[in-house]
Amino acid sequence: MARIELHNLRKTYGSVVAVKDINLTIEDGEFVVLVGPSGCGKTTTLRMIAGFEDPTAGEIRIDGRVVNDLEPRDRGLGMVFQSHALFPHKTVAQNIEFGLRMKKVPAPERQARVRAVAEMVRITHLLDKMPGQCSGGESQRVALARTLVTNPSTFLLDEPLSSLDAKLRRELRAECDRLHEELKRTFIYVTHDQEEAMTLADRIVVMRQGEIEQIGSPLDIYSRPASYFVADFFGSPSMNLVAGEVVHEDGGVRFRSKKLSVDLTARYAHVPPGKATLGIRPEHVGVGFDGTGANVLPARLIEPLGKDTLIYFDDGTERAFVAVTEGLGKAALKVGTPVSLAFDPRHIYLFGSDGRRIDPK
Amino acid sequence: MTKSRRRRISTVVRYAVLSVWAVIAFFPIYWMIATSFKIDTQWFAWPPVYIPNPPTLANYRNVWLGAEEYTSTQYAISSQTPLVSLKNSVIISFTATFLAVFFGAIIAYGASRYRLLSEARMFQLLMLRMIPPIVVVAPLSLYYSAIGLLDTLFGLILIYFITSLPYAVWMTKSFIDEVPREVEQAAEILGASRWRTVFEVVLPLIRSGLVATFLFILILTWSEYLLALILSKTNVTTLPIELSKYQGTTEGRVYGRQAALAVGITVPLMIIGLVIRKHLARGFSFGMVRR
Numbered sequence: 207m208a209r210i211e212l213h214n215l216r217k218t219y220g221s222v223v224a225v226k227d228i229n230l231t232i233e234d235g236e237f238v239v240l241v242g243p244s245g246c247g248k249t250t251t252l253r254m255i256a257g258f259e260d261p262t263a264g265e266i267r268i269d270g271r272v273v274n275d276l277e278p279r280d281r282g283l284g285m286v287f288q289s290h291a292l293f294p295h296k297t298v299a300q301n302i303e304f305g306l307r308m309k310k311v312p313a314p315e316r317q318a319r320v321r322a323v324a325e326m327v328r329i330t331h332l333l334d335k336m337p338g339q340c341s342g343g344e345s346q347r348v349a350l351a352r353t354l355v356t357n358p359s360t361f362l363l364d365e366p367l368s369s370l371d372a373k374l375r376r377e378l379r380a381e382c383d384r385l386h387e388e389l390k391r392t393f394i395y396v397t398h399d400q401e402e403a404m405t406l407a408d409r410i411v412v413m414r415q416g417e418i419e420q421i422g423s424p425l426d427i428y429s430r431p432a433s434y435f436v437a438d439f440f441g442s443p444s445m446n447l448v449a450g451e452v453v454h455e456d457g458g459v460r461f462r463s464k465k466l467s468v469d470l471t472a473r474y475a476h477v478p479p480g481k482a483t484l485g486i487r488p489e490h491v492g493v494g495f496d497g498t499g500a501n502v503l504p505a506r507l508i509e510p511l512g513k514d515t516l517i518y519f520d521d522g523t524e525r526a527f528v529a530v531t532e533g534l535g536k537a538a539l540k541v542g543t544p545v546s547l548a549f550d551p552r553h554i555y556l557f558g559s560d561g562r563r564i565d566p567k
Numbered sequence: 568m569t570k571s572r573r574r575r576i577s578t579v580v581r582y583a584v585l586s587v588w589a590v591i592a593f594f595p596i597y598w599m600i601a602t603s604f605k606i607d608t609q610w611f612a613w614p615p616v617y618i619p620n621p622p623t624l625a626n627y628r629n630v631w632l633g634a635e636e637y638t639s640t641q642y643a644i645s646s647q648t649p650l651v652s653l654k655n656s657v658i659i660s661f662t663a664t665f666l667a668v669f670f671g672a673i674i675a676y677g678a679s680r681y682r683l684l685s686e687a688r689m690f691q692l693l694m695l696r697m698i699p700p701i702v703v704v705a706p707l708s709l710y711y712s713a714i715g716l717l718d719t720l721f722g723l724i725l726i727y728f729i730t731s732l733p734y735a736v737w738m739t740k741s742f743i744d745e746v747p748r749e750v751e752q753a754a755e756i757l758g759a760s761r762w763r764t765v766f767e768v769v770l771p772l773i774r775s776g777l778v779a780t781f782l783f784i785l786i787l788t789w790s791e792y793l794l795a796l797i798l799s800k801t802n803v804t805t806l807p808i809e810l811s812k813y814q815g816t817t818e819g820r821v822y823g824r825q826a827a828l829a830v831g832i833t834v835p836l837m838i839i840g841l842v843i844r845k846h847l848a849r850g851f852s853f854g855m856v857r858r
Contacts, residue, residue, distance in 0.1 A: 272727075278752070281756075287749045291752070293754070293768055295772060304757050308759050452651070
């Protein structure tokens with residue numbers, strides 16, 4: 207059982223505000239991912255929950271009890287660090303055993319539990335090795351085992367996979383998911399990798415500059431981004447975000463940028479004219495090759511990825527405009543070919559000059 | 568000139584320079600060892616005798632066992648007690664060094680993790696050690712006689728401990744600074760108290776550094792002369808004091824005996840150095856490479 211609540215949690219270092227009065231409740235058994243670019247305050251938040259940083263203001267409650275003044279070891283949490291933080295002078299078995307020894311668990315029981323946990327994360331063959339002899343992925347499994355064995359109510363994971371290569375990351379991501387399913391414990395996972403967040407989380411907390419930008423399920427975050435920042439952060443390739451303006455003309459509403467002009471439905475009629483950003487995910491951009499329509503741009507770069515092909519355009523802004531299309535060979539399309547772009551109105555987002563999403567009525 | 572030829576020449580030059588340096592560095596040690604095996608007529612012979620001929624153990628027997636063995640000249644040195652001094656030296660230096668390294672490491676941990684000592688304070692700490700001992704030794708001997716520490720083992724242990732503490736703090740702090748915080752925090756969240764973390768995680772991780780610091784301070788206290796001379800009289804003599812006795816006015820310069828004693832003083836340190844050389848190499852190069 208562990209329900210974690212953060213009330214107006216704040217952390218400042220001198221004049222720098224790392225975490226700005228955040229409020230968050232993490233339910234028992236939930237897998238929550240804190241995600242955001244570096245310096246957004248996600249790790250500081252996690253470290254405050256762990257007890258390694260004292261909050262400047264605000265409260266941390268675990269199961270309703272304020273734990274601000276509790277030492278890390280008295281909070282009943284387990285933590286996996288980015289650097290694994292194994293004890294290099296102890297064998298893998300001694301590393302895993304450490305927490306049990308601190309809790310004065312009798313030796314025979316310790317051995318049994320170490321073995322059980324080692325089997326669970328498949329590292330029994332490593333038990334007699336030193337951490338220095340383990341690969342990155344193995345070290346991370348050991349770190350996981352060391353935390354698992356103490357049976358904490360909540361797992362805190364601070365970018366645990368960021369030092370591993372892509373294949374291992376996928377593998378261990380699945381492992382984390384499996385452990386969460388099996389243990390039914392609360393997991394708080396910090397990452398800057400949106401893909402990790404999307405695949406693992408029950409709920410994602412997007413942070414930016416010390417504040418929570420949006421909280422929601424992965425699908426929510428992806429399909430209903432609250433702001434320009436969230437829209438940009440999630441998805442690969444990321445959402446096309448075109449700077450331009452909303453104009454009212456001929457009785458309709460239209461979005462116009464340097465090279466694009468998109469009809470908005472009447473549901474956007476309430477949007478006042480002025481600067482705005484149009485967002486559309488690459489997979490929602492329709493592609494035609496007849497060269498007709500309001501928006502025809504020459505293809506600037508073509509990236510065949512096998513199943514899909516990415517087509518890049520120059521829409522007159524700093525960022526490239528990207529469309530994804532399925533099953534298109536490189537030969538079918540040449541750089542410079544004019545391509546008609548269609549914007550599915552159901553998948554269009556509009557962001558105001560303050561960066562917040564403007565909903566259609 | 569080809570590249571490989573240039574490399575060969577540079578290797579030759581490098582080894583030549585190092586060899587010359589090695590000869591210069593090792594010659595005094597060789598001379599000490601050679602002299603300890605010489606009969607008395609060869610101690611100051613001219614031209615110098617480089618290889619003792621015939622080699623003799625008389626000096627060792629006389630110095631260490633008190634045997635009255637003489638060759639052509641009579642040297643009546645029978646009041647010496649080098650074995651007692653050896654015992655004193657071992658007790659005093661090892662105890663003082665152990666205490667200095669132990670408490671030094673604890674202070675250094677505090678300085679490193681809690682920022683107890685600013686850079687300036689750390690430097691001031693080291694400056695304490697730069698005060699020439701001769702400046703403080705006179706008042707110190709007054710204090711010592713007043714509180715009854717003069718000429719006691721404890722008195723010398725205490726002063727050696729205090730004077731080497733700054734070195735210990737400085738050296739161990741640089742090692743502790745290198746220990747990643749996350750490793751400590753991992754221990755903490757797994758249930759270890761702060762003391763437990765220090766003893767189970769931090770100190771074992773800087774083992775090589777502690778060993779290097781230990782030897783460094785041991786050499787200082789083992790060979791300390793001035794404080795021992797003033798703060799001890801007859802009850803507690805250390806080996807360096809013993810060594811100076813062979814240069815008295817009545818006996819003249821008894822180089823052979825002195826060399827035999829000096830070898831006895833040097834050898835223990837060399838043996839320790841050899842035994843822990845693996846740690847030393849790691850300890851002295853610790854922190855040289857910034858990550």
